Amino acid sequence: MPDLDMDAELAIAARLADAARPIALKHFRTGLSVDAKPASEFDPVTEADRAIEAQMRALLAQWRPEDGVLGEEQAETPSRSGHTWVLDPIDGTRAFIAGLPTWCVLIALYGPDGPLLSIIDQPFTGERFSGVSGRGAWLDHASGREPLKTRDSVLRVEDAIVSTTDPGLFTGAEADAFAQIAQSAKVRRFGLDAYGYAALALGGVDLVIESGLKPWDVGALIPVVSGAGGVITNWRGGPAHEGGQLIAAANPGLHAQALERLAGAAL
Template sequence: MSDLDVTAELALAAQLADAARPIALQHFRTGLRGDAKPAQEFDPVTEADRAIEARIRALLAQDRPDDGVLGEEQAETLGRSGRTWVVDPIDGTRAFIAGLPTWCVLIALYGPEGPILSVIDQPFTGERYSGVAGDAAWLDHGGSRQPLKTRQSVDRIEDAIVSTTDPGLFEGGEAECFMTVARAAKVRRYGLDAYAYAALAAGGVDLVIESGLKAWDVGALIPVVSGAGGVITNWRGEPAHEGGQLLAAASPELHARALDMLAPAAL
């Protein structure tokens, strides 16, 4: 969008993440267990989720009243500017209630064609991953900033580190296709939620494969991964910002190989 001030919007995204941090840390490792959302699979929501999203929405209503807001915990707010903030207040709530520091606060700014920029924030470790789609990504930690670059040297599944949040969430053909990739991979690491995509952008993990995601689960992942040189699509190789099946890879070659293996179960 030609009228978008990327620097100003990144600064606002950082301010939103700053506002979320103390709320998240106030509740982390306090024995919080959360309420179950109506679903077959246990999908908890906590006081932290609700409070963070409410705070972010209040700040956006003040600073960007014409922008829309799509979040996990409240109804969508439609905007007039053509821009929408997509928020997952705690991605990885299961990890959050278990006291594991792999949950993240996800904040993305969408234009009409999808995510433009985003923040993946881990308040407990103090890591903040930011990105501009297809352009650049960086990590702010401990008062320093470093550019992010995916591990481009890996182009074979057999050399890759592959991750998914929980292989048990795949069913039927999806499970078969995922396990074909996982068995071929050099290393498998599970249970990381959005943190796996940050690790991919930082040159650690090489492949992340998931399914059943919502827009707020994926919006912030796309600018960070693509800004660091990675490729992130659905299992058909198409834009994935609306959710569903997701494949993120450190290199185009690795992405193409994984895409071929997942194609039989692509929706």
């Protein structure tokens, strides 16, 4: 498999995010209709989700026809190149339909071993968080570009700002393990979806813990968080890019402490 020009691939990711922005903003805070996917609990999908993914897939078919595509709203396109684009057109659809600006467009490029680069884009605030594995992470916004750096001064859960999208999504041993961490944390903030991981990369949030995730939920998070100096794994401490249980921490010391507390519920 030939080496990739990471700058060229990141430029493709940025162009995908550029194409998604006007579609998302066209529908945000408009009272658009919501459908529910077949599931045991409410799993919303909107015209914006479908239109953004369709547009990104159409562009990739032109620009990277040999690459695979794995997205939330359509069937997987197999890769012929060994590389796959992993897309979540609107991560945080519940926030989107509620008019809350914590949803994001997630774009990641995977190689055989996981994500190589990614973008977490928030069209409403104009913030674009980018990361390249082994290189770093940065934020682009109206005022320019700045490097991302997680907070390395918080080493105890008791001093941490802890987040999850919805603590009600944990059940059984997972719920008990998360509750123990949340109750001992200094601050708890819920409902942030992918924006919580962006906040961690910015040096605000210290710990994000979630479960039941899909590859398109997590792929774009990994290069941004790790590129900013954070640690992101599953609850066993292994690779997280296939989804499931996820823990992101601002630094290795905090990650190790939280991981120890989650060990009894790790799958």
